[in-house]
Amino acid sequence: MTIDRAAIDQSAELSDIEKLGLSFDSIDDQACALLGYQRTKQISRKSRKMWEAGNPRPLAREIKERKQDIISGAFLEIYQEYLPLRAALAGEEIKKVCDIGCGQGINDVFLFKDFSPTFTLIDIEQTDNQYHFWSDEGSGYASLASAQALLVANGCKNRMLRRSILTKHHGRRPGMGLTL
Ligand SMILES: C[S@@+](CC[C@H](N)C(=O)[O-])C[C@H]1O[C@@H](n2cnc3c(N)ncnc32)[C@H](O)[C@@H]1O
Numbered sequence: 577m578t579i580d581r582a583a584i585d586q587s588a589e590l591s592d593i594e595k596l597g598l599s600f601d602s603i604d605d606q607a608c609a610l611l612g613y614q615r616t617k618q619i620s621r622k623s624r625k626m627w628e629a630g631n632p633r634p635l636a637r638e639i640k641e642r643k644q645d646i647i648s649g650a651f652l653e654i655y656q657e658y659l660p661l662r663a664a665l666a667g668e669e670i671k672k673v674c675d676i677g678c679g680q681g682i683n684d685v686f687l688f689k690d691f692s693p694t695f696t697l698i699d700i701e702q703t704d705n706q707y708h709f710w711s712d713e714g715s716g717y718a719s720l721a722s723a724q725a726l727l728v729a730n731g732c733k734n735r736m737l738r739r740s741i742l743t744k745h746h747g748r749r750p751g752m753g754l755t756l
Pocket residue numbers: 614615654676677678679680681682683698699700701710714715716717718742746750
């Protein structure tokens with residue numbers, strides 16, 4: 577599959593997200609902050625830089641001012657990236673999804689709406705490193721509890737979900753976390 581970034585960025589708009597009728601109610605400020613770290617296009621450069629330097633307060637302030645914009649922007653960005661996957665899977669029966677590096681589970685919400693599979697959500701929730709220092713060691717910044725809460729708020733049953741948290745010592749192969 578060839579990915580054309582420019583085309584992806586124009587493949588959907590906010591009104592398409594609104595039409596899906598999703599619930600964002602489970603996304604508290606902390607989950608929104610994680611979403612901002614995972615999707616840094618949605619937050620200010622200042623908030624990102626300060627967080628990388630170990631100061632989360634500017635992002636906390638930004639969330640107070642424009643939380644729903646951050647959430648909507650992240651959902652749209654992820655939805656645009658999801659559409660080629662949906663096209664590739666069209667007509668398939670998808671029974672199980674294992675999402676490694678699932679973040680806040682937003683891709684999984686879209687997969688749930690289209691395919692209703694069971695999920696194994698895998699991520700590293702926290703590392704000493706902040707942000708994208710992953711080339712040598714990886715870095716984790718997710719909450720599987722809030723990913724699960726988002727899926728459940730959007731109709732997925734808890735019995736369809738498993739969570740596996742990788743530790744920061746993830747030199748071990750991610751495969752160890754699988755519970756399929
Ligand atoms: C850029 S975010 C993307 C999150 C989500 N998949 C999305 O599309 O929005 C990258 C995620 O990968 C996780 N991550 C980084 N290294 C990882 C590893 N070695 N194993 C599992 N998860 C990892 C991070 O904690 C973070 O949640």
